[in-house]
Amino acid sequence: MTSTNSIRARKTLDNIQPYSPGKPIWEVQKELGLERVIKLASNENPLGPSPKAVAAIQNGLTELNRYPDADASVLKEAISSKYNVTPKNVITTNGADELITLISEAFLEQGDEIVVPSPSFSEYDFGAHIMGASVVQVPFGEGFRYDVDRLIEAVTEKTKIIYICSPNNPTGTHIPKQDVEKLLNAVSDVLVVFDGAYSQYADAADYTDGMEFVKAGYPIVALQTFSKIYGIAGVRVGFGVAPESIIQSILKVKEPFNVNALAQTAAAAAITDTEHVNASYETNKSGRELFYRKFDEMGLNYTESLANFVLVQLGPDGEKLYQELMASGIIVRYGKTWGLPEHVRVSVGTPEENEFFIEVLSKLMAKQA
Numbered sequence: 615m616t617s618t619n620s621i622r623a624r625k626t627l628d629n630i631q632p633y634s635p636g637k638p639i640w641e642v643q644k645e646l647g648l649e650r651v652i653k654l655a656s657n658e659n660p661l662g663p664s665p666k667a668v669a670a671i672q673n674g675l676t677e678l679n680r681y682p683d684a685d686a687s688v689l690k691e692a693i694s695s696k697y698n699v700t701p702k703n704v705i706t707t708n709g710a711d712e713l714i715t716l717i718s719e720a721f722l723e724q725g726d727e728i729v730v731p732s733p734s735f736s737e738y739d740f741g742a743h744i745m746g747a748s749v750v751q752v753p754f755g756e757g758f759r760y761d762v763d764r765l766i767e768a769v770t771e772k773t774k775i776i777y778i779c780s781p782n783n784p785t786g787t788h789i790p791k792q793d794v795e796k797l798l799n800a801v802s803d804v805l806v807v808f809d810g811a812y813s814q815y816a817d818a819a820d821y822t823d824g825m826e827f828v829k830a831g832y833p834i835v836a837l838q839t840f841s842k843i844y845g846i847a848g849v850r851v852g853f854g855v856a857p858e859s860i861i862q863s864i865l866k867v868k869e870p871f872n873v874n875a876l877a878q879t880a881a882a883a884a885i886t887d888t889e890h891v892n893a894s895y896e897t898n899k900s901g902r903e904l905f906y907r908k909f910d911e912m913g914l915n916y917t918e919s920l921a922n923f924v925l926v927q928l929g930p931d932g933e934k935l936y937q938e939l940m941a942s943g944i945i946v947r948y949g950k951t952w953g954l955p956e957h958v959r960v961s962v963g964t965p966e967e968n969e970f971f972i973e974v975l976s977k978l979m980a981k982q983a
């Protein structure tokens with residue numbers, strides 16, 4: 615028999631780091647024998663899914679013998695009327711993650727470059743590596759603020775895509791509207807992918823979700839997801855809004871039935887569920903403020919966030935504290951993968967979850983002192 619060792623995957627795959635998701639609740643419960651485990655690690659909606667989405671899924675169950683609508687026309691209609699664009703400006707995908715992969719497949723050749731802020735969402739790098747493109751990282755300035763001039767300077771003739779994540783995961787910081795405009799005007803031949811996964815939580819006067827620049831005709835894809843404020847991460851729906859010619863190119867690499875039927879109907883319902891969105895926004899805003907107040911009391915550095923998570927610096931014992939939080943039943947995201955070994959990123963939970971997290975963290979910090 616021939617050895618399977620002689621079967622070689624593409625060279626560029628050597629560059630891919632496996633994605634590290636937050637540990638699921640059941641795993642921590644099982645490993646540590648804990649009854650109460652709360653997950654504040656994946657920026658999910660702590661209030662649960664949109665009830666309208668749940669009802670829509672229940673109604674859709676009897677039609678599961680049918681293939682989904684390849685065009686996702688009802689969902690696209692709902693998205694276009696919300697953003698005041700046409701369905702031709704919209705592509706729906708199996709989570710926004712799939713959109714990042716499709717954009718990479720549509721626009722990147724081997725040897726091309728993408729420009730990404732750092733630290734940011736790891737899927738941008740993944741998309742580049744599967745295509746054999748390379749990643750140019752641009753660090754944030756003081757306080758993890760966007761430095762638009764550094765982003766512009768990083769662009770070369772090889773640059774095909776610039777990613778902007780705003781509010782940025784994991785820092786929670788945003789790029790002001792006037793800097794987006796400056797960037798777009800400075801780099802006319804480069805596609806800008808504007809990731810607004812957390813846009814619905816953002817409350818700064820100079821915030822933009824990028825949609826206005828799509829409508830103004832710039833080469834920009836405004837990326838969105840149903841996994842965060844809409845609370846349906848489990849069914850996987852994301853979408854992009856862009857000028858029609860860009861959408862046409864991305865559609866060429868999309869599989870026909872990429873968004874399943876239940877996901878389509880759930881998302882179309884969730885996007886109209888203003889009650890759930892508003893409640894989620896308010897819960898998040900007060901949770902964030904509680905974190906700031908308590909971190910101040912504990913003397914911890916943190917970055918003010920426009921999203922549903924806060925990056926906090928626990929100090930040189932960051933890893934130990936992360937482990938101790940886990941042992942107490944609290945899953946947060948450890949910052950080492952972003953080059954921030956003293957930090958953790960904590961998602962805002964329900965008021966009860968937030969109190970529990972703060973209570974445990976204060977005790978651990980007190981023990982340290």
Ligand SMILES: *Cc1c(COP(=O)(O)O)cnc(C)c1O
Nearest residue numbers: 709710711735783811839841852
């Ligand atoms: C969660 C997230 C997404 C969306 O992911 P889905 O694949 O839609 O679940 C996109 N971008 C960022 C920065 C995120 O944090």
